[in-house]
Amino acid sequence: MLDKIFNLIVELEEDEAIGLAKKYIEEGGNPQKLLEACGNAMGEIGQRFEKGEYFLSELILAGDIFKSIMEFTLPKLKQGEVTKVGKMVLGTVHEDVHNIGKDIFKVFAEASGFEVIDIGIDTPPEKFVEAVKEHKPDIVGMSCLITAGVSSMKKTVDALREAGLRDKVKIIIGGGRVDEGVKEFAGADAWADDAAKGVRLCKELLGLEG
Ligand code: B12
Known part of the structure; x- marks a missing residue:
């Protein structure tokens, strides 16, 4: 499923990417692995931007997709009480x-x-x-x-x-x-x-x- 999410983000399929990422988390998927896949997708989008295949509008959309996914993924990383270091x-x-x-x-x-x-x-x-x-x-x-x-x-x-x-x-x-x-x-x-x-x-x- 992570490969599919990666591809949907790279292709900037906003609704589908967010929907599948939500499903992944709801089904107990690993939030760290999801963020890693999203980060890799951002890397690919950055490369397309450098090659002139994507423009600023695509970077903005990619950022919005990632932010939407973070909204329900980051809280999963927060555990209960932790010792202050x-x-x-x-x-x-x-x-x-x-x-x-x-x-x-x-x-x-x-x-x-x-x-x-x-x-x-x-x-x-x-x-x-x-x-x-x-x-x-x-x-x-x-x-x-x-x-x-x-x-x-x-x-x-x-x-x-x-x-x-x-x-x-x-x-x-x-x-x-x-x-x-x-x-x-x-x-x-x-x-x-x-x-x-x-x-x-x-x-x-x-x-x-x-
Ligand atoms: C999304 C994006 C945008 C969005 C940002 C949205 C947002 N709210 O953040 C928008 C559209 C605003 C944007 C704007 C621009 N962008 Co931009 N952007 C990206 C893109 C595609 C993804 C960035 C991202 O979120 N990555 C995912 C995160 C998770 O990765 P990360 O930041 O590296 O974070 C991880 C680690 O590094 C670490 N980490 C991060 N911070 C810290 C701090 C500490 C202390 C520690 C320990 C760890 C740590 O933890 C994270 C998780 O593991 C990158 C491509 C890329 N390869 O990164 C280009 C990229 C960074 N942008 C680029 C450019 C050129 C621009 C613009 C100049 C474009 C323009 N012509 O206007 C502007 C710059 C505006 C400015 N003054 O800052 C270039 C930079 C090239 C360069 N060498 O300068 C990149 C690399 C694209 C490219 N390949 O050309 N961008």
Whole structure:
């Protein structure tokens, strides 16, 4: 069924894709596997966009389909009581409005015991600084899907350093546009391009078992 959902999303068959995804969840399907299939479909849609086969309107529709599926899938990931392991300020960086991956990572982190303060999308460095001053998190998470966001991440880390806060937090970056080189460039402590790995790394950064 997951292959079918993948294909329906890639072909932007909105109603059918959402309907089948709902059926999958109602029949006890694995929410993580469903999100993985949706994420893979987004990757394929991104490639079609790059090749000029899809346009911005298709990206927008794809985002809407994914958001509708997340509405009934993310609550399934939330378990009952979890032991609190730490606090995180999380946002998508300046100039980047993609929020789907950030929202998924947030739910994964909450399900593992992190209190997450979500400061939204297109977040300027000053807003990260203010949030760190106010909430005193253990971790700052930045999501970035576009090239323009890479320098925003560096500017954010620099702003935290200038405010004397860099050594008080661990910084993890995530999203489709990050890798080891970007981590080094931005001055972050860790990077992940999938939510489950991201949460494991967050725990490791705090000296907890991943
Ligand atoms: C949907 C989409 C949109 C939607 C977003 C809707 C929304 N509400 O988010 C809309 C239409 C708004 C959009 C706009 C644009 N987009 Co767009 N978009 C996509 C698309 C198809 C899917 C993104 C997505 O949701 N993926 C699924 C999620 C689940 O994956 P993810 O974000 O990587 O998240 C996972 C992990 O990375 C991780 N994670 C995410 N965040 C974090 C954070 C932390 C801390 C951690 C640890 C982990 C973590 O957890 C998630 C789950 O495992 C991608 C293609 C792609 N390959 O990603 C292009 C893509 C990102 N977009 C692209 C572009 C170019 C644009 C536009 C510039 C287009 C334009 N001409 O206007 C604008 C940018 C606007 C802006 N200023 O930000 C390019 C970026 C290329 C680049 N290198 O810069 C891509 C890669 C498409 C492509 N191949 O060309 N887009």
